[in-house]
Amino acid sequence: MDFVKSVDTDMSLAILSCLDDPSDLVRASAVSRSWRAFVIKHSLSKNLCLKLFHQLRSVDRILETTSDDESSSSLMEDTTSLPEREHRVYALLAKACTSFPIQSCIHDPIAASSTDRLPAESIFNTLDERDRVGRTPSYWSSAGHHNPSVPETLLYQLKADLCVITQLCIQPFQVIFHPGRPIYSSHYVRFRFGHLDSHSQDKNNYVWTYTSQQFPMAQENRLQKFKLPEPVLCIGGYLLVEFRGRVQICDIDDLYYICVTHVKAMGRSLAKSFRVVDPDDSGKFGLKVLSYGDPQETNDKEEEAGPSVFRPMRNRRLEQLVNFLHRHPTEVVQYMSSESDEDYESYEEEV
Known part of the structure; x- marks a missing residue:
């Protein structure tokens, strides 16, 4: 018996809404024409995406392209209905957000709120996998302050406009060349995700669409892992790390510092498949599809390039x-x- 044809709509929705794996929902839409029409008509792929990541409620339009090369891409001829296009796009988006490989998602450092000595203690050092360059320690150091409550921030650009971040990692720096080998950590750390305000005249005006809880940091020389309560979809591709409260005073100048060896953001990059278009200060944005291909195949081609x-x-x-x-x-x-x-x-x- 085909229950989609035999039972009422609410019962069919209740049954198919139990599918929480994007691949299963796509398979269901391929069972028959009636099942496909039902899945598309009731936006089940879109609803699954919104269930997984509420940030996607800010999508106000969808664009598709015919080429991975943005410079030569053009909008696809719209020969399908809006529900069909949304089904195609959100099915891909749900798969990307849940099955793309976990990797390091930080692309480049942007700025630090302060730096004690440039370029020796630059924010760039926090992305180096090594603890030392030659025989010299690699780390970022804030400027010193008499007030231990003065916060510090590190700003990074991620590898994609859309990244699903699951875990962040920070390693405080232990100064082995100071008496007692002190560790200059902070009391707490907090994370923000967001985008540049494209409508602002200030090129450094960021809109933060997600702010994490405060995580306590240990005064220990190790890579400390901070797992978010649930995976977060970063819309816009920027990460702000906020260090709150200074722990260690320097015996040399009696000032409080925060020093960091490594910063990592682990998650899924959607750079090969999607791009955020024109986000505004209200959080609304366009979702542009770059490719429906497997991103792993694209990576393999680039390695051969x-x-x-x-x-x-x-x-x-x-x-x-x-x-x-x-x-x-x-x-x-x-x-x-x-x-x-x-x-x-x-x-x-x-x-």
């Missing part, structure tokens, strides 16, 4: 080298012979 894939890695290493030269110019010969040559050779082999 050659040297352009390694440019971000090369630029990061060059910046690390510049920072090192500012800190220890007399050790450049030893640094180049002991570590940079090996990195450069491995990079040449990869290319």
Whole structure:
């Protein structure tokens, strides 16, 4: 018996709404024409997305393109109804938000609220996987303050306009060259996700669409993990890390500092499939579909493309080298012979 045809609409909705896996819902829409028409008519794919991520209620329009290359893309000819297009887009979005691979989602640092010494203690150091560059510790340090309640922030751009963030990680810095080897952590940390206000004349005006709870930080030299209560869809691609309350005073100048070795944001990047279009201060935005293809296949093609894939890695290493030269110019010969040559050779082999 085909229950979609045999029972009333409310009962069919109750049954099919129990499907919380996007793939199952797509399979249901492929059972028959009547099932497909039912799934599309009642926006079950869209409802599943809104159930998973309430932030998607801010989508006010959907755009589709015919090419992954934005510079040459054009809008698809709209030959389908709005419910059909929404079914296609939200089915892909639900799959992307739940099944794309977990990875590090931070692309680049933007700014720190303060820095004690530039470029030696730059925010760029927080994205280096290593604890040291040569023999020099790699970390960010805030400016010192007499007031321990003065907060600090680190601003990052994520790898995509849409990222599903599940966990954030921070490692405070232990200053082994200070007496007692103090750890300059904060009492608490909080995270914000959002986007640039495209309608503001101020190019640095951000709209924060999500603010996490305050997580207590331990004064320990380890990568501390902060799991969000539920996966959060970051709309706009910006992350703000807020450090609240200073723990450690420096014996040298009697000022409070916050120092960080590593910052990570783990989640799913939707860069290959979606883009946020023209978000406003009310949170409304357009959702642009870049590709319906498997993002893993796109990644494989890029790896075969050659040297352009390694440019971000090369630029990061060059910046690390510049920072090192500012800190220890007399050790450049030893640094180049002991570590940079090996990195450069491995990079040449990869290319």
